[in-house]
Amino acid sequence: xxxxxxxxxxxxxxxxxxxxxxxxxxxxxxxxxxxxxxxxxxxxxxxxxxxxxxxxxxxxxxxxxxxxxxxxxxxxxxxxxxxxxxxxxxxxxxxxxxxxxxxxxxxxxxxxxxxxxxxxxxxxxxxxxxxxxxxxxxxxxxxxxxxxxxxxxxxxxxxxxxxxxxxxxxxxxxxxxxxxxxxxxxxxxxxxxxxxxxxxxxxxxxxxxxxxxxxxxxxxxxxxxxxxxxxxxxxxxxxxxxxxxxxxxxxxxxxxxxxxxxxxxxxxxxxxxxxxxxx
Amino acid sequence: xxxxxxxxxxxxxxxxxxxxxxxxxxxxxxxxxxxxxxxxxxxxxxxxxxxxxxxxxxxxxxxxxxxxxxxxxxxxxxxxxxxxxxxxxxxxxxxxxxxxxxxxxxxxxxxxxxxxxxxxxxxxxxxxxxxxxxxxxxxxxxxxxxxxxxxxxxxxxxxxxxxxxxxxxxxxxxxxxxxxxxxxxxxxxxxxxxxxxxxxxxxxxxxxxxxxxxxxxxxxxxxxxxxxxxxxxxxxxxxxxxxxxxxxxxxxxxxxxxxxxxxxxxxxxxxxxxxxxxxxxxxxxxxxxxxxxxxxxxxxxxxxxxxxxxxxxxxxxxxxxxxxxxxxxxxxxxxxx
Numbered sequence: 001x002x003x004x005x006x007x008x009x010x011x012x013x014x015x016x017x018x019x020x021x022x023x024x025x026x027x028x029x030x031x032x033x034x035x036x037x038x039x040x041x042x043x044x045x046x047x048x049x050x051x052x053x054x055x056x057x058x059x060x061x062x063x064x065x066x067x068x069x070x071x072x073x074x075x076x077x078x079x080x081x082x083x084x085x086x087x088x089x090x091x092x093x094x095x096x097x098x099x100x101x102x103x104x105x106x107x108x109x110x111x112x113x114x115x116x117x118x119x120x121x122x123x124x125x126x127x128x129x130x131x132x133x134x135x136x137x138x139x140x141x142x143x144x145x146x147x148x149x150x151x152x153x154x155x156x157x158x159x160x161x162x163x164x165x166x167x168x169x170x171x172x173x174x175x176x177x178x179x180x181x182x183x184x185x186x187x188x189x190x191x192x193x194x195x196x197x198x199x200x201x202x203x204x205x206x207x208x209x210x211x212x213x214x215x216x217x218x219x220x221x222x223x224x225x226x227x228x229x230x231x232x233x234x235x236x237x238x239x240x241x242x243x244x245x246x247x248x249x250x251x252x253x254x255x256x257x258x259x260x261x262x263x264x265x266x267x268x269x270x271x272x273x274x275x276x277x278x279x
Numbered sequence: 280x281x282x283x284x285x286x287x288x289x290x291x292x293x294x295x296x297x298x299x300x301x302x303x304x305x306x307x308x309x310x311x312x313x314x315x316x317x318x319x320x321x322x323x324x325x326x327x328x329x330x331x332x333x334x335x336x337x338x339x340x341x342x343x344x345x346x347x348x349x350x351x352x353x354x355x356x357x358x359x360x361x362x363x364x365x366x367x368x369x370x371x372x373x374x375x376x377x378x379x380x381x382x383x384x385x386x387x388x389x390x391x392x393x394x395x396x397x398x399x400x401x402x403x404x405x406x407x408x409x410x411x412x413x414x415x416x417x418x419x420x421x422x423x424x425x426x427x428x429x430x431x432x433x434x435x436x437x438x439x440x441x442x443x444x445x446x447x448x449x450x451x452x453x454x455x456x457x458x459x460x461x462x463x464x465x466x467x468x469x470x471x472x473x474x475x476x477x478x479x480x481x482x483x484x485x486x487x488x489x490x491x492x493x494x495x496x497x498x499x500x501x502x503x504x505x506x507x508x509x510x511x512x513x514x515x516x517x518x519x520x521x522x523x524x525x526x527x528x529x530x531x532x533x534x535x536x537x538x539x540x541x542x543x544x545x546x547x548x549x550x551x552x553x554x555x556x557x558x559x560x561x562x563x564x565x566x567x568x569x570x571x572x573x574x575x576x577x578x579x580x581x582x583x584x585x586x587x588x589x590x591x592x593x594x595x596x597x598x599x600x601x602x603x604x605x606x607x608x609x610x611x612x613x614x615x616x
Contacts, residue, residue, distance in 0.1 A: 007388075008388070008389075008390040008391065010385070011385040011386075011388045011390045012390065014381050014382065014384070014385035015382065015385045015386060015390075015396045015400070016396075018378065018381075018382055018400060018493075019396045019399040019400055021490075022399060022400050022402060022403050022490060022493065022494065023399035023400070023402050025403075025411065025414045025415060025418060025490070026402055026406075026414075028414065028417070028418055028425060029414045029417075032417060040423070041423065043422075043423070047423060047425070047428055089309075090309050090310045090313055091310055093305075093306035093307070093309070093310075094306060094307045094309070094310035094311070096306065097302070097303045097306035097307045098307060101302060101303040101306070106303075109307065109311075111606070111607060113310065113311070113314060115603050115606065115607070116314050116318045116319075118547050118599060118602065118603060118606075119318050119322065119599065120547065120551035120552075120595075120599075121553075122551045122552070122553045122572040122575065122576075122592060122595070123322065123325065123551065123592050123593070123595060123596070123599070124318070124321040124322065124325065125576075125580075126325060126328065126575070126579045126580070126585055126588050126589045126592060127321040127322075127324035127325045127328055127589065128321050129335075129580065130324070130328075130333075130335075130585065131320075131321065131324070146317075147317065149313065149317070150313075150314065150317035150318050153310055153313060153314055154314060154318075157310055182302065207405070207407075210407050211407045211408055211409075213407075213408070213409045213553070213554040213557070214553050214554070214576075218576075218580055228407065228410070229407045229408075229409040229410065230409070232409065232410055232413060233409055233410075233412075233413055233558050237413075242416075242417075244417050244420075244423075247413055247417070248413075248414065248417065250410070250413075251406070251410040251411065251413055251414050254406075254407055254410065255402070255405060255406040255407070255410065255411070258405040258406065258407075259398065259401065259402050259405035259406070261405075262401055262404065262405040263394075263397065263398050263401060266397075266401065266498065269498070270498060270501065270502040270505075273499075273502065
């Protein structure tokens with residue numbers, strides 16, 4: 001017992017305080033999201049717990065009834081799905097080819113593609129905003145669908161390259177010997193095995209889309225076309241009027257499912273992310 | 280006869296498709312073309328725009344040479360934004376690297392309830408940052424926020440004596456404090472505006488951004504730690520290296536590469552971030568917390584001075600180029616080893 005404590009104790013001492021600090025905002029959001037107005041704005045109440053009439057789902061109801069929040073969630077889902085599709089179509093073949101077919105210069109091209117992931121939206125949003133206007137896409141979700149793959153494709157290609165490297169080449173060679181073409185071997189042997197890796201790419205690509213803020217506020221200004229990341233800070237905060245309860249609910253609703261997915265796919269993400277670099 | 284020839288031709292065409300020299304470019308090509316068009320194109324366009332007096336509404340303008348860069352440099356707000364960006368990046372990277380190093384070392388061990396701790400620590404990374412920052416707006420609220428409630432409320436039940444702001448004021452009254460901090464003592468009837476005072480607002484921005492990057496850096500550190508073979512630790516143990524010596528001579532050097540990767544990512548994600556500042560202070564109060572990114576946005580989008588804005592954001596390019604070169608060098612070294 002004592003030996004166990006000595007072994008595990010230090011880990012708790014580090015992880016405990018960090019977990020409290022990093023997760024505290026979510027506790028605070030949850031408390032606020034489910035409070036009544038009377039509870040929230042009474043300075044006599046201890047704010048860390050629910051007081052009179054709380055918890056309540058009034059704020060969540062307000063969010064879905066009185067604001068365009070649901071529309072923003074929908075927009076985000078549409079853009080996310082389309083961007084994921086485009087990203088996979090471009091980065092699946094590229095990631096595979098970089099891992100398998102192209103030998104020594106494959107690594108260099110891989111790194112070069114990855115480096116473009118580091119060119120940030122904050123450097124490109126000004127010229128992009130002009131291009132989007134020229135194309136007549138301003139205020140339309142299509143502008144985001146067009147531009148988001150510029151960072152999701154490099155990121156996903158890198159991840160997929162990492163995953164494909166972990167799959168032994170002998171597996172496809174066996175299929176090739178059996179007379180399958182390379183593309184066929186790809187479709188019937190390689191992709192099914194790498195399905196967990198592909199799913200990881202889907203999750204993280206989607207979350208990049210949900211996260212994106214700079215392009216979303218630059219290209220789109222009508223409230224019905226907003227994504228959730230841009231809609232909540234711009235449309236729900238008007239001047240000095242803050243609807244804190246609904247705002248906190250709006251923050252938590254996308255965060256929770258994403259956090260659960262991250263946890264499930266984290267180990268695979270690590271494998272793919274470092275697979276390209278540390279192998 | 281003709282059937283056989285037909286089959287042969289099909290076969291040859293298939294062989295051609297199978298040819299590595301042909302297949303690899305076909306598979307990689309679309310991705311490269313797309314990326315070049317959507318990253319390379321706008322980047323060049325940004326450079327071009329920064330050399331013109333283009334405004335929103337036109338894609339071209341009069342060629343003005345480097346005067347946008349000179350004008351930007353001469354503006355006090357730009358200087359302040361540049362300085363803020365450097366401070367923001369440097370301090371948050373120190374905080375993030377130390378925290379992530381500690382966390383990864385703890386998380387790599389086996390202990391009870393590890394998954395719940397891991398879940399809690401990953402939460403900030405999984406949350407869309409624009410939304411997470413709104414949570415912090417509320418935390419920093421001057422009337423009902425966490426800090427001011429704790430500071431000016433008597434935290435001991437029924438005590439009527441222990442007000443935490445008194446301890447803070449005692450600390451602030453020490454003459455050893457450097458003058459540039461510019462933090463006034465706390466007035467309990469007019470508690471601090473966390474986002475309305477330059478030093479406090481900068482601290483808030485750094486805190487929120489660190490909060491968001493720590494989980495990601497921890498994940499990278501974890502990946503690096505788990506790639507250190509167990510034999511190395513065993514060998515160090517056999518050689519009698521323990522505690523600090525082992526940490527200094529064995530563990531630390533092995534972690535240098537992964538710390539470098541985490542740092543390079545951190546620098547890029549921090550220096551080029553706009554979301555946290557945009558939502559938390561939008562450069563205020565009085566343009567004192569602008570970063571290059573938010574100042575470029577205000578100039579290029581809000582004030583429609585496209586060329587000016589592009590020039591401001593391109594001041595970030597040297598940082599990115601440096602990071603890219605270091606990354607390339609790093610990638611080549613791991614390739615050789």
